Amino acid sequence: MKTLLEKYPRSREHLLDMLHDLQDAEPRNYLTRDALRAVAEYLSVPLSSVVSTATFYSMYSLKPRGRHIIRICESPPCQLVGAETLIDLLAEHLAVGIGETTADGVFTLETSSCLGVCGVAPAMMVDDELYGNLTETRVVEVIEETRRRNAAG
Amino acid sequence: MRLARGHVLIGVNDETLLAGVRDVEAALRRALEDGGLAEEIEIVETGDLGGTGLGVMLRVYPDGVMYGRVGVDDVVEIVSEHLLKGRPVERLRLPIRPATPTGLTQKQPRIVLENCGVIDPEDLEEAVAVGAYEAIAQVIERGVLPAAVIDVVKRSGLRGRGGAGFPTGLKWSFTAPGEQKYVVCNADEGEPGTFKDRLILEGDPHRLIEGMMLAGYAVGASKGYVYIRGEYHLSIRRMQKAIDAVREVGLLGDAIFGSSFSFDIEVKKGAGAYICGEETSLIESLEGKRGYPRLKPPYPGAVGLWSKPTVVNNVETLANIPPIVRHGAEWFRSYGTESCPGTKVFTILGHVVHPGLIEVEMGTKLRTIIDEYGGGMSAGKAFKGALIGGAAGAFVCVDCLDKPMDFDGLKELTAVLGSGAILVLDADASIVELLDGILAFFKHESCGQCAPCRAGTLALKTISGRIRAGRGRDGDLDRLLQIARTMQATSLCPLGQSTILPIKSALEHFREEFESRIG
Numbered sequence: 314m315k316t317l318l319e320k321y322p323r324s325r326e327h328l329l330d331m332l333h334d335l336q337d338a339e340p341r342n343y344l345t346r347d348a349l350r351a352v353a354e355y356l357s358v359p360l361s362s363v364v365s366t367a368t369f370y371s372m373y374s375l376k377p378r379g380r381h382i383i384r385i386c387e388s389p390p391c392q393l394v395g396a397e398t399l400i401d402l403l404a405e406h407l408a409v410g411i412g413e414t415t416a417d418g419v420f421t422l423e424t425s426s427c428l429g430v431c432g433v434a435p436a437m438m439v440d441d442e443l444y445g446n447l448t449e450t451r452v453v454e455v456i457e458e459t460r461r462r463n464a465a466g
Numbered sequence: 467m468r469l470a471r472g473h474v475l476i477g478v479n480d481e482t483l484l485a486g487v488r489d490v491e492a493a494l495r496r497a498l499e500d501g502g503l504a505e506e507i508e509i510v511e512t513g514d515l516g517g518t519g520l521g522v523m524l525r526v527y528p529d530g531v532m533y534g535r536v537g538v539d540d541v542v543e544i545v546s547e548h549l550l551k552g553r554p555v556e557r558l559r560l561p562i563r564p565a566t567p568t569g570l571t572q573k574q575p576r577i578v579l580e581n582c583g584v585i586d587p588e589d590l591e592e593a594v595a596v597g598a599y600e601a602i603a604q605v606i607e608r609g610v611l612p613a614a615v616i617d618v619v620k621r622s623g624l625r626g627r628g629g630a631g632f633p634t635g636l637k638w639s640f641t642a643p644g645e646q647k648y649v650v651c652n653a654d655e656g657e658p659g660t661f662k663d664r665l666i667l668e669g670d671p672h673r674l675i676e677g678m679m680l681a682g683y684a685v686g687a688s689k690g691y692v693y694i695r696g697e698y699h700l701s702i703r704r705m706q707k708a709i710d711a712v713r714e715v716g717l718l719g720d721a722i723f724g725s726s727f728s729f730d731i732e733v734k735k736g737a738g739a740y741i742c743g744e745e746t747s748l749i750e751s752l753e754g755k756r757g758y759p760r761l762k763p764p765y766p767g768a769v770g771l772w773s774k775p776t777v778v779n780n781v782e783t784l785a786n787i788p789p790i791v792r793h794g795a796e797w798f799r800s801y802g803t804e805s806c807p808g809t810k811v812f813t814i815l816g817h818v819v820h821p822g823l824i825e826v827e828m829g830t831k832l833r834t835i836i837d838e839y840g841g842g843m844s845a846g847k848a849f850k851g852a853l854i855g856g857a858a859g860a861f862v863c864v865d866c867l868d869k870p871m872d873f874d875g876l877k878e879l880t881a882v883l884g885s886g887a888i889l890v891l892d893a894d895a896s897i898v899e900l901l902d903g904i905l906a907f908f909k910h911e912s913c914g915q916c917a918p919c920r921a922g923t924l925a926l927k928t929i930s931g932r933i934r935a936g937r938g939r940d941g942d943l944d945r946l947l948q949i950a951r952t953m954q955a956t957s958l959c960p961l962g963q964s965t966i967l968p969i970k971s972a973l974e975h976f977r978e979e980f981e982s983r984i985g
Contacts, residue, residue, distance in 0.1 A: 316810075328754030329737050333696070364775075369756040369913075370737035372696050388658035388751055389853060390741060390815045390889055392903040428697055429661040431815045431887075432518020432822050433481050441699050443484045446519070 314338075314348060318355045326355055332367055341377040342421070349375075371425075379414045379421040381459055385437035388427035396435040401426060406453055410445050419463055420456070470508035473547060477515035477583060478699050479668050485521040493538045497545040508602065513669025513704075515583040518822040520634070521561065525583065530838055534560040540542035561841070575801055577809050578785045579825045582669030587704055590727040593672035599717060601791040602679045606723045615684040619787065623807040628652060628743075629855065629884040630960075631806070631873035634787075638685050640767040647687035649678050650771065650778045651852040652748055653694040656740040657856035660888030661813040662977030663781035666692065667701035667824055670785070671708035675731060677784030680791055682729045685777050686749060686887040690731040693748050696738055740911035744959050745864050747913070758763070758915045759959035782811055802828030806872035806943075810886055814840045817847065817892040817935040819978070829870035832862075836890055847892035851975060855884025857904045858964040860971035861897065882967060896982060898977040902927075902934045904968050912961060919962030922953040938984035943973055 317334045321327040335348040336363045344367055347452055353360040385403060400411070407415050407422055414421045430436045433445025437452075444455050476482075476491055491509065498504045515523040520534035524544070538918045540558055574897065587591040593599075605615060618670045620635030641647060651674065655663040666674060678690045694702050709731050712718045721729045734752055738741055742751045746760035748770050771775025786808060790798050799807045806828040812835060815821045826835065832852065836842065842954030843849055851863045854871075859882055869875050873883050891900075909927040912919045926949055929942050950966040957963045973980065 325754035326752065329751065330735065333735060333737065366754065366756050370739050372738035386605040387855065387899055387903070388907060389903050390659045390887075393816055393889065393891070393895060393900065425658070425697075425738075427656060429664050429695075430481055430518075430657050431661060431813065433484070434815070438697065443480050445481060445484055446632060452595060 314351050323356055325358065328352065328356065328363070328366060329370070331355075332373055336373060340380060341418070342379070342382055343374040343377050358383060358423060371423075374402045374421075377414070377418075379419050380463060381419060381440055382421050382423060383437060383439050383456075384423050384425040384428070386426070386435065388426045388431075390427070390431040391435040394434050399435055399447055399449065401436075402449055403452060403456070419460060471506040471608055473508050473510055473527040473551075474526065475510050475512045475515065475583065477513065477523045477525075478511045479513075479514050479665070481518055482522050483700075487522045489520045489538050490524075490536055490541060493541040494545070497541050498549075501545050501550060503545065503549055510586050510676075511588070512585060513582050513587045514665040514823065517560065517820060519820070520822070523560075524555075529554070532560040533558045541543045550797065553794055568981070575809055575827055576825050577789050577798075577801065578666065578782055578811055579669070579759070579823075580789070581673065582665060585670070587671055588667055588707055590672065590708070593670070597792070598672040598788075599676055599712075599940060601788040602676055602683065603723060605683060605791060606725045606727055612684050612686060615680060615791065618795050619684070619790060622790045622798040623784065623795075623805070624786055624790060624798065625780035625806060625873060626780055627786070627810070627886070628859070629882070631883065634779065634783055637779075638681065638777060640765070640964075641685040641777055642768045644775045645686055646689075648771045648774060648776040649681045649685070649687045649690040650745075650748065650752065650766075650776055651678055651690065651692040651781060651784055652743065652778055653692050653698075653705075653781050654736050654743045654748055655698075655781070655885075656743050657858065657885040657887060657892045658904075659815055659853070659856050659889050660813055660885040662729065662823060662886060664698055665711065666781050666811075667698065668704055670704045672712070673785045673788060674705070674781060675708060675712060677779075677787040678731060679718075679722075679729050681777055681779060681784060683727055685775075688728050688730070690729065691734060691752055691771075692731060693733050693734045693742070693752060695736040696740075701734055702733060707786065709733065728886045732910065739913070740907075741913040741961055744961065747959070748778065749776065755863065756913075758913055759961075761958065793840070794866050803872055805874050810871070810883070810887055812871075812886045814888045814890065816852070816888075816890040817844045817891050817895070818842065819844050823888075828872040829875060831868050832871055832888070833867040835888065836867075840890065842892070843892055847894065850891045850893045850895060851897070852891055853889040853900065853968070854887070855967075856880075856887045857907045858960070858967060859884045859887065860967045861975055862971065863975040897972050897979050898934050901968060901972045902930045905930045905965070908961070908965055916956075916958040916962065918953045918956040919958070922949050922957070922962060923965065925949055926969070933980060933983050936983050936985060938980070940984065942984060943977070943980055947973065 331352050336344050349363050353363045409422050435447045436445040522536045524533040581596050616638045624634045625631040676968045718730050741747045742757040744759050747757040751757040766776040802808045809825050810828050811825045824839045905927045909923040912923040914920045946969050950969045953962045954966045
């Protein structure tokens with residue numbers, strides 16, 4: 314944790330970068346209490362101020378998430394071509410609600426504002442990977458492919 | 467440098483990556499080897515080739531043929547037929563006019579996207595070969611005064627392309643005097659249906675760097691920041707790579723071209739907040755804080771990043787600067803309309819045959835955009851309306867088809883050009899459902915700082931939700947309007963102030979759809 318932080322000068326402007334790095338380093342994709350405390354100490358700012366900033370941005374989480382994060386777009390261009398049906402389907406297939414993590418800890422299902430790939434709507438991201446032109450079949454395929462990759466390594 | 471007989475440009479971006487561009491590229495390399503053409507035909511990776519939703523796209527030069535939806539299985543045919551024998555594979559050919567690499571045609575004037583899909587965005591030499599950094603070099607070497615740079619931008623009539631349409635030169639001239647100033651490029655593109663900035667970042671990052679340098683030179687700033695939304699992984703990587711490359715050769719850093727002008731740029735990654743596209747909110751976020759908008763005035767030009775004078779410009783705005791400085795204000799004014807010169811990059815989406823990105827002159831009619839560039843309505847259905855400018859935009863109906871698309875032409879329709887997102891709707895689209903989606907978006911993205919927006923977006927979504935469910939109550943439509951009007955008058959920033967746009971326009975043009983759900 315210390316080595317991650319020491320890449321940056323002790324200045325508040327690097328707070329978002331630090332939070333990104335610490336969250337990426339945590340297998341459960343979230344900011345642990347220790348991580349938040351370490352940042353507060355490193356920058357000499359109150360813990361409450363770090364927590365307040367972290368909770369403002371939707372890419373950070375303060376509770377453990379799945380190893381893979383699904384972000385499905387719900388903005389109008391995707392909505393127009395059936396995103397809402399796909400969101401319901403995903404929730405049902407994974408047996409979780411929006412923002413929840415599957416019992417086996419593999420997936421967290423999140424919805425997202427426009428991902429900026431509207432040319433291939435409806436679209437979603439699984440971790441850093443984008444998937445577009447989604448259909449009911451394709452959504453389930455992507456989930457199962459990811460699950461297999463996860464089991465393999 | 468080895469000279470090739472022909473070039474195959476491969477569009478590599480987020481979309482084509484997911485369509486399997488890497489496999490196609492590998493297959494193409496193998497096929498060229500097998501056909502003995504590896505020495506004659508060069509493969510060039512580039513950014514967006516000017517269309518989306520078309521799978522893997524290739525452009526073959528010198529003939530300029532465009533292919534779409536290319537699969538691994540098609541590669542051998544392209545190589546043996548087209549590259550070897552010179553017969554284009556018609557079944558894969560796209561009905562898209564290729565942009566000429568040397569510049570502008572009357573049909574598709576490309577100013578901003580001039581080099582997108584033509585050069586390898588990860589290769590500085592290719593960018594320089596098509597004129598990158600010429601404008602800044604001329605300005606510095608001829609000792610052009612900063613005030614003269616501001617003057618040419620003023621005279622060009624360029625207006626901010628982020629949505630508000632404020633004159634860029636005027637904004638620059640308002641920058642207060644000071645020792646330390648900043649240039650901030652707003653690349654926190656989040657307006658639903660908009661991805662023009664992403665394609666500029668991915669396709670021609672050097673254009674943006676040069677635009678920022680010229681802005682820095684003009685206002686006297688030595689430091690620039692590009693704030694890119696966190697979800698744009700490829701944009702962040704390409705921008706960083708481009709900055710590293712120019713820093714390496716001394717185009718960024720201290721004493722550029724041996725002059726007294728020093729400038730450097732840092733990439734900052736956002737973390738998921740639509741509100742950070744608002745300039746003061748973006749500044750707060752750059753400072754490492756919650757992205758709460760500030761009260762204006764003072765404007766960033768006087769009190770900006772770390773309270774220093776700061777110029778904040780959108781990606782597309784800055785991408786217009788180098789050609790304006792190079793070719794002059796008169797040249798720029800020969801495109802577009804009197805009050806809105808130049809071109810506009812639009813994203814055209816929804817129920818059209820070819821959804822994607824286009825650059826057309828300001829003032830082009832919506833009908834032309836849909837029919838000529840979007841390929842017409844998909845499945846032959848009738849045009850019902852469009853949502854223009856994203857969530858903070860407005861619905862228009864058939865009456866709007868022949869209105870000029872620019873900042874002023876839409877004003878009389880109480881619509882806005884905004885970011886240039888055009889979501890085309892056919893007769894089957896439900897305005898009630900779309901408006902509900904938009905209000906859900908606002909409820910989610912309201913930052914929570916000021917009460918009118920925090921409480922207002924929640925109330926709007928609640929009412930809209932029950933209308934959508936067919937349980938609307940008497941007076942609900944007026945209630946929506948009244949709340950949105952209050953928010954327009956009292957919210958702190960443009961987010962809360964703009965819910966009135968989609969609501970008022972939806973009710974103006976499609977009121978009966980809403981009334982039918984009130985029981």
